[in-house]
Amino acid sequence: MKKNSQISITDLLQLEAISTGPEFFRRQRVSGLLSGKHRSSLKGRGLDFSEVRKYILGDDIRNIDWKVTARTRVTHTKVFSEEKERPQLTILDLSRNTLFGSKYALKCHIVLKVAAIHGFRALKIGDRFGAILLDDLNIQIVKPSRSRQHFQAILDHAVTTCNEATSRAQDAQPQVTMEEALSRLLGIAHxxxxxxxxxxxxxxxEQSIEFIGMLAQSNSVMITHIIDPFDILLPEEKIPFSDTNYQIDWKIDNDSQEEYKQVYLNQLSDLEDKLAAxxxxxxxxxxxxxxxHQLKEILDENYQR
Structure with missing residues (x-):
């Protein structure tokens, strides 16, 4: 399959078919990707039965579980968890950091596809969906909405932004960064x-990770990391690199190949530890x-735990 530097809105709309399915994280209250209905941490007169516990003064007597009370001779009450709509925001990194792909797809194309799946899933379960589009020139914030027309406009604009970024010459320094996008998100997602x-x-x-930690204190945050084979292992040959203005040829040997791989794997391991914390x-x-296929493998592996 030949890699294409352009992506179309049709490529994204076709992903609606795979955006249905069970919750992504079965053990977690809220899923990031392919999430189901979200139960709030509040307990009250809700839609779904949660548990039975000992009666506490002030509990609604209508919720007393008389069967458990009779069996244990201690008053017990039923607790219900309420379903709660939660707005979703996806940051699409379409900066130079994702304008690369060595084989079948550019990283920015995977970014767009994952964002599309988030959006389709949010609309199917009745959540509002919004986005923050980040490229080297701008940060564009689109507020969450339940409108399918609104969602498709996000995809249209994201496709245009991605295709324009892959075809233009890259300036020496980006005008905006992920740190700025996350900082602005902190002012929105309270x-x-x-x-x-x-x-x-x-x-x-490090600043971005600090902002992510601040967001995670009161929101459900998930990182989707896009990997290209060249991130891990460069081929042992002379490789041309170009930014459309200049080109260099990089000669790779065994030693530099292994050093490159270890630096990346160590960096990734350190990142995973920080995010796990x-x-x-x-x-x-x-x-x-x-x-x-990748999503299916992740789902299957998660459900076997």
């Missing part, structure tokens, strides 16, 4: 948002494998 950050996470700065799920997707 609590109870589902936040999905889709990027090449190996390039996240923040209780932020870390999903890895590759540019050289079918997205649908």
């Amino acid at each position: 609590h109870d948002y589902i936040i999905n950050i889709v990027t090449d996470a190996s390039l996240l700065s 923040l209780n932020v799920p870390f999903l890895k997707l590759r540019t050289d494998k079918d997205l649908k």
